[in-house]
Amino acid sequence: MSRETGHSDHIPGTCVFTGQRSQQGLKLNSFAFSLHKAENREAYRQDPDGYMDGYGLSAWEKQKVKEKDWKALIEEGGGNIYMLLKVGAMTGDGLVPIGAQQRGESVEEFMKTRNVPLRQNM
Amino acid sequence: MSRETGHSDHIPGTCVFTGQRSQQGLKLNSFAFSLHKAENREAYRQDPDGYMDGYGLSAWEKQKVKEKDWKALIEEGGGNIYMLLKVGAMTGDGLVPIGAQQRGESVEEFMKTRNVPLRQNM
Amino acid sequence: MGRLVAGIGSSHVPSVGVAFDQNQQEAPGWKPLFDGYKPAKAWLKDVGITHAIVLYNDHGTDFFFDKYPTFALGVADEYPIGDEGWGARPLPAVKGDAVFSWHLANSLVVESEFDLTICQEMVMDHGLLVPLPLLFDHEPDWSVRTVPFQVNVLQHPLPTPHRLWKLGQALRTAVESYPDDVRVVVVGTGGLSHQLHGDRFGHMNSDWDKEFLDRIEDDPESLVDIPHDEWMERGGAEAVEMMVWLGMRGALTPKVNKIHRNYYLPMLSGMGLTVLEDTLTSAAA
Amino acid sequence: MGRLVAGIGSSHVPSVGVAFDQNQQEAPGWKPLFDGYKPAKAWLKDVGITHAIVLYNDHGTDFFFDKYPTFALGVADEYPIGDEGWGARPLPAVKGDAVFSWHLANSLVVESEFDLTICQEMVMDHGLLVPLPLLFDHEPDWSVRTVPFQVNVLQHPLPTPHRLWKLGQALRTAVESYPDDVRVVVVGTGGLSHQLHGDRFGHMNSDWDKEFLDRIEDDPESLVDIPHDEWMERGGAEAVEMMVWLGMRGALTPKVNKIHRNYYLPMLSGMGLTVLEDTLTSAAA
Ligand SMILES: [Fe+3]
Ligand SMILES: [Fe+3]
Numbered sequence: 001m002s003r004e005t006g007h008s009d010h011i012p013g014t015c016v017f018t019g020q021r022s023q024q025g026l027k028l029n030s031f032a033f034s035l036h037k038a039e040n041r042e043a044y045r046q047d048p049d050g051y052m053d054g055y056g057l058s059a060w061e062k063q064k065v066k067e068k069d070w071k072a073l074i075e076e077g078g079g080n081i082y083m084l085l086k087v088g089a090m091t092g093d094g095l096v097p098i099g100a101q102q103r104g105e106s107v108e109e110f111m112k113t114r115n116v117p118l119r120q121n122m
Numbered sequence: 123m124s125r126e127t128g129h130s131d132h133i134p135g136t137c138v139f140t141g142q143r144s145q146q147g148l149k150l151n152s153f154a155f156s157l158h159k160a161e162n163r164e165a166y167r168q169d170p171d172g173y174m175d176g177y178g179l180s181a182w183e184k185q186k187v188k189e190k191d192w193k194a195l196i197e198e199g200g201g202n203i204y205m206l207l208k209v210g211a212m213t214g215d216g217l218v219p220i221g222a223q224q225r226g227e228s229v230e231e232f233m234k235t236r237n238v239p240l241r242q243n244m
Numbered sequence: 245m246g247r248l249v250a251g252i253g254s255s256h257v258p259s260v261g262v263a264f265d266q267n268q269q270e271a272p273g274w275k276p277l278f279d280g281y282k283p284a285k286a287w288l289k290d291v292g293i294t295h296a297i298v299l300y301n302d303h304g305t306d307f308f309f310d311k312y313p314t315f316a317l318g319v320a321d322e323y324p325i326g327d328e329g330w331g332a333r334p335l336p337a338v339k340g341d342a343v344f345s346w347h348l349a350n351s352l353v354v355e356s357e358f359d360l361t362i363c364q365e366m367v368m369d370h371g372l373l374v375p376l377p378l379l380f381d382h383e384p385d386w387s388v389r390t391v392p393f394q395v396n397v398l399q400h401p402l403p404t405p406h407r408l409w410k411l412g413q414a415l416r417t418a419v420e421s422y423p424d425d426v427r428v429v430v431v432g433t434g435g436l437s438h439q440l441h442g443d444r445f446g447h448m449n450s451d452w453d454k455e456f457l458d459r460i461e462d463d464p465e466s467l468v469d470i471p472h473d474e475w476m477e478r479g480g481a482e483a484v485e486m487m488v489w490l491g492m493r494g495a496l497t498p499k500v501n502k503i504h505r506n507y508y509l510p511m512l513s514g515m516g517l518t519v520l521e522d523t524l525t526s527a528a529a
Numbered sequence: 530m531g532r533l534v535a536g537i538g539s540s541h542v543p544s545v546g547v548a549f550d551q552n553q554q555e556a557p558g559w560k561p562l563f564d565g566y567k568p569a570k571a572w573l574k575d576v577g578i579t580h581a582i583v584l585y586n587d588h589g590t591d592f593f594f595d596k597y598p599t600f601a602l603g604v605a606d607e608y609p610i611g612d613e614g615w616g617a618r619p620l621p622a623v624k625g626d627a628v629f630s631w632h633l634a635n636s637l638v639v640e641s642e643f644d645l646t647i648c649q650e651m652v653m654d655h656g657l658l659v660p661l662p663l664l665f666d667h668e669p670d671w672s673v674r675t676v677p678f679q680v681n682v683l684q685h686p687l688p689t690p691h692r693l694w695k696l697g698q699a700l701r702t703a704v705e706s707y708p709d710d711v712r713v714v715v716v717g718t719g720g721l722s723h724q725l726h727g728d729r730f731g732h733m734n735s736d737w738d739k740e741f742l743d744r745i746e747d748d749p750e751s752l753v754d755i756p757h758d759e760w761m762e763r764g765g766a767e768a769v770e771m772m773v774w775l776g777m778r779g780a781l782t783p784k785v786n787k788i789h790r791n792y793y794l795p796m797l798s799g800m801g802l803t804v805l806e807d808t809l810t811s812a813a814a
Contacts, residue, residue, distance in 0.1 A: 011729070011758070011761055011762055011766070012728065013727040013728030013730075014726075014729050014761065014766045015726060016685060016761065017766075018684075018685045019319060019342075019346035019349060019350070019362070019684070020346065022594050023319070023346075026364055026594060029594060030593065030595070032589070033589050033593045035614055036590060036612050036613060036614055038612065038616070041614075070726075074726050075727070080589070080683065080684075081725045082589045082683060082725075083589045085588075085613075086589060086614035089613070095797070099725065099730035099731055099797075100730075102727055102728065103730050110731070113731065114731075114795070114796050114797070115795065115796075116558055116794075116795030116796055117558075117795075118558045118559070118795050118796040133444070133473070133476055133477055133481070134443065134444065135442040135443030135444030135445075136439070136442050136444050136481045137441060137442055138400060138476065138481060139398060140399075140631075141399070141400065141401070141627075141631035141634060141635070141647070144309050144649065145604070145627055145649060148309060148310075148649055151309060152308065152309075152310070154304070155304050155308045157329055158304065158305060158326070158327050158328060158329055159327065160327065192441075196441050196442065197442070202309075202399075204304045204398060205304045207303075207304075207328075207329065208304060208328070208329035210329075211329030211330045212329060217440065221440065221441075221445035221446055221512075224441060224442055225443055225446070232446065235446060236446075236511050236512070237510065238273055240273045240510050240511040309647075309649055310649055310650040311598070311601065311648045311649075311650065311651075312647050312648075313596070313645075314638060314643075314644040314645055314646065314647075315644045316596065349686055350685075353599060353688065353689075354686045354689060357688070357689060357691070357692045357695075358599075359598075359599040359645065359688065360598075360644065361596055361597065361598040361599065362594075362596075362597050362598075362599075363596045363597075364594055364595055364596075364597075365595040366596070400635075401634055401635045401638035401639045402638070402639075403638065403642070404638075404642060406642070407642045410642075472639075
């Protein structure tokens with residue numbers, strides 16, 4: 001199915017990052033991508049709302065970023081996980097808390113599911 | 123020959139814009155490309171040397187730009203004609219004077235070689 | 245279902261845009277050029293074109309040699325008018341169709357294995373903007389939805405004419421698998437003969453231009469094996485743009501109906517226009 | 530003459546870079562991973578590798594969805610170390626070889642008709658930077674010249690595994706037509722099983738990882754027709770990166786000598802390493 005449309009969503013718990021989602025999340029992801037520059041991270045820290053306004057983010061997007069609602073940003077907002085990881089890197093949220101939130105678990109609960117619980121991973 | 127190397131120079135009076143030339147002229151062409159923005163053209167007009175320094179141009183490149191020596195910029199400097207046209211657009215030199223200089227002719231001499239001498243062309 | 249209705253080849257000389265904006269259509273030097281587009285525009289309206297896939301090349305408006313794509317496909321709903329060094333032309337932003345464009349992207353990359361650079365942001369260059377308002381209404385807004393497809397003809401290595409031919413075939417496949425009733429023209433822009441640099445500045449070759457116009461119509465496959473050097477020798481170094489027309493022609497049926505042709509050779513370059521009707525679509529209509 | 534000596538498949542988990550920079554090589558959680566690279570590094574030195582063509586994917590370090598290439602080839606003499614959000618790693622700039630890279634570009638675009646985006650400026654991402662210092666010395670400077678080759682595995686439509694396989698074959702052709710005596714390894718990075726988003730975050734599949742490691746070695750063509758959906762179902766959505774290994778394997782002889790393999794499955798992803806010697810080159814040596 002996705003071979004034809006690129007818009008496959010039949011794998012449970014999975015949001016394939018299609019063109020459709022990329023179009024929807026273009027501003028959000030552009031904001032997140034910009035944080036690969038240290039001066040932009042500093043500018044965000046000084047004024048999160050102003051910085052996000054500069055990328056044209058909606059009130060909903062700004063709220064979800066501030067709430068660290070990664071699940072909503074990805075499932076409803078067209079966020080790309082690799083771009084959002086730069087937001088997490090800036091706010092001190094690594095991949096594990098970002099993933100646990102998406103699974104609806106605490107970090108502790110999630111860590112119990114791992115065979116070798118490395119501090120940093122991915 | 124160029125099928126293998128991309129570096130064909132056997133057509134008389136012709137500098138094929140190969141990877142080699144693109145590498146050589148990267149800074150020069152980057153400077154010229156930047157002039158597609160009005161604010162950059164204004165910044166150049168205010169301070170040509172300072173502006174070109176910002177793109178890392180060599181003394182030779184800066185001199186040839188100021189002398190409008192398009193022939194040298196292309197044949198020796200790796201300049202790309204489409205990028206250099208933006209320098210000409212800024213300094214008021216259209217394609218005809220740029221081309222006549224490369225042929226070693228005056229604009230008047232060059233115009234005599236044309237069948238329909240349109241004011242603006244290309 | 246998507247239908248490929250026609251193909252158009254057109255030159256894209258920047259001064260045509262200047263002359264158009266300054267209403268020089270009736271000036272003696274320009275009239276032979278502008279008059280040539282009138283029957284083309286009328287016919288395109290007549291056959292109900294909804295979408296134009298425009299194969300063209302950028303000239304330093306949006307793409308630079310830091311990262312230079314061989315093929316770049318636009319997938320936006322709107323494309324801003326570029327500033328090529330003397331300010332942007334007074335045209336409305338080019339109207340796209342993101343859904344249709346993403347469909348083409350999926351088909352070209354996954355089915356036909358083209359290695360596209362996919363552009364959600366893309367600024368329009370005279371390579372597209374010169375022919376577009378000569379072929380379609382643009383006031384108060386564009387009468388057509390455009391898919392820009394940028395081809396590298398500036399920095400060698402260039403795509404081969406054979407690759408462009410295959411691209412045309414893949415575009416047809418992509419259009420025909422679109423579920424909506426779009427009526428598509430593929431436009432290839434560039435050339436004809438011209439050289440803009442070196443001692444050979446001003447080179448033109450009307451014999452080759454006319455031969456090319458014949459062959460692109462009747463025997464296009466005879467053009468696909470011509471090496472880059474030969475395009476440059478015959479037409480001038482910058483006339484490698486003519487290869488882009490093969491991407492248009494490859495999308496059409498082997499036999500086509502010639503609707504219209506124009507040729508004019510002023511000043512610095514051969515200016516050509518050809519309008520070709522797809523025979524499969526015309527037979528089905 | 531250019532010789533294709535070997536192929537390497539490797540994961541590129543970012544935390545490996547952090548652990549490496551913090552000298553965690555002997556820490557119990559990390560030792561099984563780092564020890565796996567030691568024989569690989571020693572062997573590469575032994576066989577005199579001069580150049581590494583590294584097929585990898587960017588993760589938002591240098592490429593954004595405004596203009597997203599399917600395939601991007603680096604052609605610079607030097608590539609800066611990227612900042613992925615927490616500062617650049619303390620590694621010397623990656624050493625390239627522009628002349629060799631442009632040769633590859635010419636061969637891939639003109640001979641083999643790949644539609645590359647050609648990058649004279651390209652910032653390095655952990656996709657390349659994680660394995661590189663595990664395979665080659667980097668102090669005081671890199672012991673290898675690197676050609677970065679970026680593959681889109683982020684934004685669908687992705688290149689097909691079949692296209693990556695053909696890319697590998699084209700890379701071999703390009704290497705073998707190079708006039709200088711370079712000794713080349715092709716590295717494919719990515720995977721193995723992992724999913725980083727959604728309810729399925731943390732999905733791993735060691736059975737599939739191990740099957741993949743077997744098949745990439747012994748029966749790689751059996752992998753080229755697996756559709757994108759199946760890669761995602763088996764390995765996780767982000768495990769489409771595993772397809773990149775086919776670009777490496779396609780460059781090698783059908784039969785290869787297995788030099789080394791490592792597999793480790795901690796935390797969030799299968800971490801694999803495979804070192805395969807080309808049998809044509811080894812026979813000729
Ligand atoms: Fe042009
Ligand atoms: Fe990765």
